[in-house]
Amino acid sequence: MRIGAIEAGGTKFVCGIGNEQGMIEDRVSFPTERPEQTLGNVIDYFREKQVEAIGVGTFGPINIDPTSPSYGHVTTTPKPGWSGFNFLGALREQFDVPYGWDTDVNAAALGEAVWGAAKGLDSCVYYTIGTGVGLGIYTEGKLVHGLVHPEGGHIMTRRHPDDHFAGSCPYHGDCLEGIAAGPAIERRWKMKGSELPLDHPAWAIEAYYIAQAVAGTILTLSPKKVILGGGVMKQEQLYPLIRTEVLRQLNGYVNDKTILEEINQYIVPPGLGDNAGLCGSLALGLRAMGV
Numbered sequence: 224m225r226i227g228a229i230e231a232g233g234t235k236f237v238c239g240i241g242n243e244q245g246m247i248e249d250r251v252s253f254p255t256e257r258p259e260q261t262l263g264n265v266i267d268y269f270r271e272k273q274v275e276a277i278g279v280g281t282f283g284p285i286n287i288d289p290t291s292p293s294y295g296h297v298t299t300t301p302k303p304g305w306s307g308f309n310f311l312g313a314l315r316e317q318f319d320v321p322y323g324w325d326t327d328v329n330a331a332a333l334g335e336a337v338w339g340a341a342k343g344l345d346s347c348v349y350y351t352i353g354t355g356v357g358l359g360i361y362t363e364g365k366l367v368h369g370l371v372h373p374e375g376g377h378i379m380t381r382r383h384p385d386d387h388f389a390g391s392c393p394y395h396g397d398c399l400e401g402i403a404a405g406p407a408i409e410r411r412w413k414m415k416g417s418e419l420p421l422d423h424p425a426w427a428i429e430a431y432y433i434a435q436a437v438a439g440t441i442l443t444l445s446p447k448k449v450i451l452g453g454g455v456m457k458q459e460q461l462y463p464l465i466r467t468e469v470l471r472q473l474n475g476y477v478n479d480k481t482i483l484e485e486i487n488q489y490i491v492p493p494g495l496g497d498n499a500g501l502c503g504s505l506a507l508g509l510r511a512m513g514v
Contacts, residue, residue, distance in 0.1 A: 224514070227274035227320075228504035229265060230327060231281035231310075233302060233354050236261055238268045241505040243514055245338040247498060255282075257304040262313050269318060278323035278508030280330025280500055281310060282355070287325060287368055295324060301393055323507025327351070327500050329366045329373075331452060331493070332359030333510075334503030340494030341448040348446045349499070350375065352433060353453030356400040362444060375436060376400040383431045385424070386411075403432040405455050421460050430461055434468035437490060441469070441477060452493040459492075466490050 228247075230237040232255060239250035253264050269277070284298040295311025311324055325333075332341075332349035341347035341361070349359040358375025360367035367373060377398045388411040390397030391404070401407060408416040412425055419425050437449055451465070466486045473482065481489050493499040 224509075224512075225272070225274050226505050226508040226512075227269050227272060227277035227318075228501050228508060229277065229279045229281070230330070230500035230504050231255070231279060232327060232500070233282045236265060237501050238265055239501050239505070240272055240274065241502070243509055245334075245502050245505060247501060247505070250501065255302070258308045258310070258313070259304075262310070265314070266317050274318070274320060274508075276321040276323070276508040276512045277314065277318060278330070278504040278506065278511065279311065279314070280325055280327040280504040280507060283326050283357075284371065284374065285310070285324075285326060287372055321508070321511035323504070323509075323511040325366060325368075325507055326357065326359065326372050327503075328357035328359030329361075329368075330359070330503030330507055331499040332361040332450070332503065333366055333506045334495055334499050334501075335448075335450050335493060336361045337506045338495060338502055339499060340450050340491050342494070344447040346444075346446045347448040347450060348440050348444060349450045349452065349493075350433070350436065350440075351453035352403060352451065352455040353405055356404050356436075356453075358436075358440070360444060360446075362446065375440070376404070378436065378439070380432055380435055383428045386428050399432060399436055403429055403436075403455070405453075408455065416455055416458060421458075426458065426460055426464060429455070430464035430468050433461070434465050434472055437465065438469050438472040441473065441482070447481075449490045450493055450499075451490065452499055456492065462490065462492065 224243045228239045237252045241247045286293045286296045297305045297308045335341045346362040356376030390401035391407045392401030
């Protein structure tokens, strides 16, 4: 099989070709600009590829209700030109193939469940902490959508006592994304996270916020694996800090040895590494074909 995959991120698009084993055979990336230019690049890439289906995992919010006239549209994003854009429709005008369509984080969760860190499990959650914060949920073998789709990056979050940063989310100020995403780190500390020392107090504060989200997700969804990806999580010193803080916040309430004794194997980086989103989009394409 020859399946197209699109990981549509807020900063860059990654397009690729893969097969039913999850092998990426070719890939290309380019900056996310206004939709006409960006989709022009996507269409040029796939024009001669003769794919049998295309899976799209995209930044949101998006409309994922197949019964809606706005299915396949981007909705309320602040990204210039994208709000209200008929993303899926623009692709369908060019390529008459089945389409998988979901959020980028749901795609990553699916990829990790099929081929990555949650392979063999019927549930996992995937948080991406980067330019924004997103949550993908895979439970009982299915991706979770609901009324619209999960927006775990915009939950309100208890303040760290040493943090006085106002927050950077244009909608909610100090929601999780507004105080823990990459741009929030840079605005708070006046430099990029990658430039901060490993022992900088920024990381304890960051772990405090991410752990709140993870602990809340454990209590509400009880996933069998928690996967943390995205650019901020390239700071590998965060993983032990987050695990310790999750244990502190749960305080023994969730009495299961997976958390109490094996948390290093429970809260983990993506097994697919930087390919989680693209492989997940590949999996969406395969599902659209009924595979």
